[in-house]
Amino acid sequence: MLWPLFFLVTAIHAELCQPADAENAFKVRLSIKTALGDKAYAWDTNEEYLFKAMVAFSMRKVPNRETTEISHVLLCNVTQRVSFWFVVTDPSKKYTLPAMEVQSAIRMSRNRINNAFFLNDQTLEFLKIPSTLAPPSDPAVPIWIIVFGVIFCIVIVAITVLILSGIRQHRRNNDGPSEVEDAEDKCETTITVENGIPCDPLDTKDGCLNDAFVTEGERLTPL
């Protein structure tokens, strides 16, 4: 007696979960080997159960849908690729929930669903549901401005140092010639001292008078 009921249920199930053309059905594609490599797990009915549980969990977060059960989520057409279609039915199991509701529910809990399977947005694809992309980390001050500021300051400091040292050298060159003249004057006024007797420098303006010649001439030869 239960058999007709069973056939009815599966017939309804098959009717509700129709791939491709059904507007409330979503295709899911998993790439487990790509994501996990050697640690990939096999996709079996237990994993499907977990998937149904995650979808039911996401639907429960939507207001008015807190009573969604795992049995309300139907999977079909599971392939070797690991891809399948799913629909979410209402509690009476007569019709499927509108796509917009399911979509927004999945989007809100996308991260939880991904984490349950160790996958990410690219390896666990919901084909009609666009994923919210994470914005790139934007620091308050872009990094390039910081590096620019550092380089610019170093260069400006270097230029200032060079200009200042150039000005200082310029001033020293201007003072230079007058310093040289003072030194020459000092040389002229030094008096050499030998044996305690000061010698007159040879380049005095007047010649040296040799007294011996002058006096003898006058004494010896009077005319």
Add this chain to the structure above:
Amino acid sequence: MACTMGPEPFAEDSSDERPKWDNKFQYLLSCIGFAVGLGNIWRFPYLCQTYGGGAFLIPYFIALVFEGIPLFHIEIAIGQRLRRGSVGVWKAISPYLGGVGLGCFTVSFLVSLYYNTILVWVLWYFLNSFQDPLPWSTCPLDLNRTGFVEECQSSSAVSYFWYRQTLNTTADINDSGFVQWRLLLCLAACWVIVYLCVIRGIESTGKVVYFTALFPYLVLTVFLIRGSTLPGATEGLIYLFTPNIRVLQNPRVWLDAATQIFFSLSLAFGGHIAFASYNPPRNDCEKDAVTIALVNSMTSLYASIAVFSVVGFKATNDYGHCQDRNILSLINTFDLPDQSVSRDDYPAVLAHLNATQPARVAQLHLRSCRLEDFLDKSASGTGLAFIVFTEAIIHMPGAPVWAVLFFGMLFSLGLSTMLGIMEGIITPLLDLGVVPRSVPKEALTGVACLVCFVSALCFSLQSGNYWLEIFDNYAASLNLIIFAFFEVIGVVYVYGMKRFCDDVEWMTGRRPGLYWQVTWKLIGPLMLLFIFVAYIVILAQKPPSYRAWNPQYEHFPSHQEKLYPGWVQATCMLLSFLPSLWVPAVALAQLLTRRRRQKQQGVRPQLQDGHAC
């Protein structure tokens, strides 16, 4: 038996000593730094690849031996002998040739404007390389964060970063847009850096070149080592160097080889004359010329090996991605298990599926992936550096480090060339005596850099890169060839071959042999004439056009080919010929002043005779 008495002494500036290099090595590094520039990295490998790989080296070395080295020797010999910048040298050789010097000065000024703008772009990328992940590795998100920005999605993250986030380019050259404040900041920084390096003339330049000339070689070596370990490097190198001898029948190859040598050595800018003028008079300029020219060519080869290892890696990477995309398409459509088809199995699986379900396979529109197609996607110029290479760097482990090294290398290469160009501007200003002696050199160089900075503001507009292309194509090429031609003719025929050979013998101790005399007298001028005529023919063949980046274009991301509007074409013509007009203008002015002076002298003796009592 060198003459102990020097050649006729020219009026030396004996009032103050001419600055000189601290040592010979500084001079060599400055010249090498000036000659080795961005073109060695991004033009030579492209030419090598386009013109049949290893076969291109034949016309290249022929041009080097018969055109490059002789012209280069002439430049540094007259600079060293006459000990003046370009303007002073030509006025000293013959007052009628003074226009050549002024023309070189003008071309140096124009080139400094756009060359430093390229450095601005390099600096911008350098500043942005200090983050992980690199900003050009991903597209920015669109407004509701469900996807990427449309323009970026259709082209690529790297192109988007270049055309939108760096240049913010407009779709048409008529549309100038606004000044980009980011580029303006970097422009200010670049000119301040250049000012720091030339602030005291060769006193400061000589110290800076130790770094700017040697650092690129270090980085090239590092890239060579790294590149050779990357997968796909050998494919790139094989593709680059496989010779295709038949390509030598195309005359365009010879023209490009000759122009590449000419521009690569930075001839006729006046910079080499300026550098050589600070040398001691008795210096072996012949050895210097050969050394510097050979180092320049060897650097080109070395750089192309490094560049092509990385480009080969990128091509292999792209080829792998292409195959993976096809495999994923197949797997998704035919629901095959994940990762069940490897790259090697792909052809067999595709054939099998094509045989069993051809309709579905046809619907997939699978792209055929060939490694040669990816290797062929070569680029030169800014395309190589800012698009191809940046994309390759993203895929290398430790990407920010490589980006910093690469753009640091480009910056120092460009900076060392800028120093030579600035010498070609500043030394003539100093020699002409435009400013009184009391004005310090720092002020003169500061004003020169400021004038250049203000003039270069037009390149930081949104249409800046279109204008840069115009300057690159028209401002330098024809004018430099004309000036080089007049240089050779002026030295060989006006100054006199015998006198010049005597000078060289006095400086180096050896008289220039037959090779030098033949190339100076005959082959050099002929080759320059040939290049000049060929250039004009090629320019005249089709109306000048440019490739615009237009997101609204139907075949976006391909560039849209547009013709230059009339006023831009007029600007191109002006740029091509205006600097050369200095030559006839100065010659004419000299002629008129001479005639006037002769008339005055003719009148005075008559008066004396009349009143002779």
